[in-house]
Amino acid sequence: MDDTSIICDYVTLFIEDGADTVGADTANGLFVWNIPNTAYYFKDRGSVCLMSIADAMLPREVGENLVVMTQQGFNGMVSQVDSAAADKINSDLAVLGSFTNFTSSGLGEFETKYKSPQVIKLLTPAKPRQIKLQFFTEDKTPLDMSSNPLDNSGHVTIKFEYFNPERLNNVIYSQEYKPAF
């Protein structure tokens, strides 16, 4: 049995379209897109779904590894219990994915790339009317994307997967402790 929907929704967000929406803060890597209701093929699916990035592209001029985060994930978090105060970011942010930049460091080094990535699927309210994504560098600094016009090219395609609530219930219940006696 497939655990999630065969027909998913795919919403493509162009970076420059998210730069001027109310709430966007490109100097801190925050982009906001309002999503029309027509973006979702079925209107009567469940109230929650799994959100992941199906495709994404940023210009090479970004120049370093990046992390894409969202505030909309229930089951993801950044653990920063012992972080220095200056290093803390909003506690409701969760990583959706990352980019590895292939650029010479000047020392002949180009990239260090993890070999076996998997897709991160965050539980999120279904059919969101607004999507916010925030880009960070690898030292948790919000990426300033306000100054270089090239930084506002690119896209992110979000995939929404829906699941059968009964199947989900079965799976979740089955993970619970069983009585020993």
Add this chain to the structure above:
Amino acid sequence: MMKDYDPSIICDYVTLFIQDADNHPDSRMTNGKCCWNIPYNAYYFKDRGSVCLMSIVDANLGKSVAECAIYTQKGFNGICSDTNNFEENIQDLALLGSFNHSKQDGSNYVTDYQTHQQIKLLTPARPTQIQLYFYNEQRFTIPFTSGGADNDKGHVTIKFEYVNPEELEKNIVKQEYGVAF
């Protein structure tokens, strides 16, 4: 037959930034050991089973970090053949994943294994602390240095999948020796 098992649909994702380990008293950054305390609210469901599958879904390191492999002590079903030779006599290390490092060395750039698979280690569920060990291919520790050097940048996102005890039990029984007569 058990499929490539992603049983819980809703998994937990915990993102660990390298620099956040710097303040942890058990971290030894210059010896490639990073520790993070994990808050209880990192786990979406609190009442799932006592064990789960742990894997790395996403990770990035600075390009100046050479070939690097990540190990943990929490894996019940992973082992290194020669752990005692690791520095500091660390026991029971299991590999979680590794990175390709692209670097120009004459006309050589990278040697890339082509058919990676996910490593999913059985581990206690909802750990309150995660310790990761970073070693290069010669089993020397990766020294992360604080203060903004390129090699203390990066993140690792851990995925926790929960296992249906009944399905697991069936799967394990199936692997046992059958009676010959």
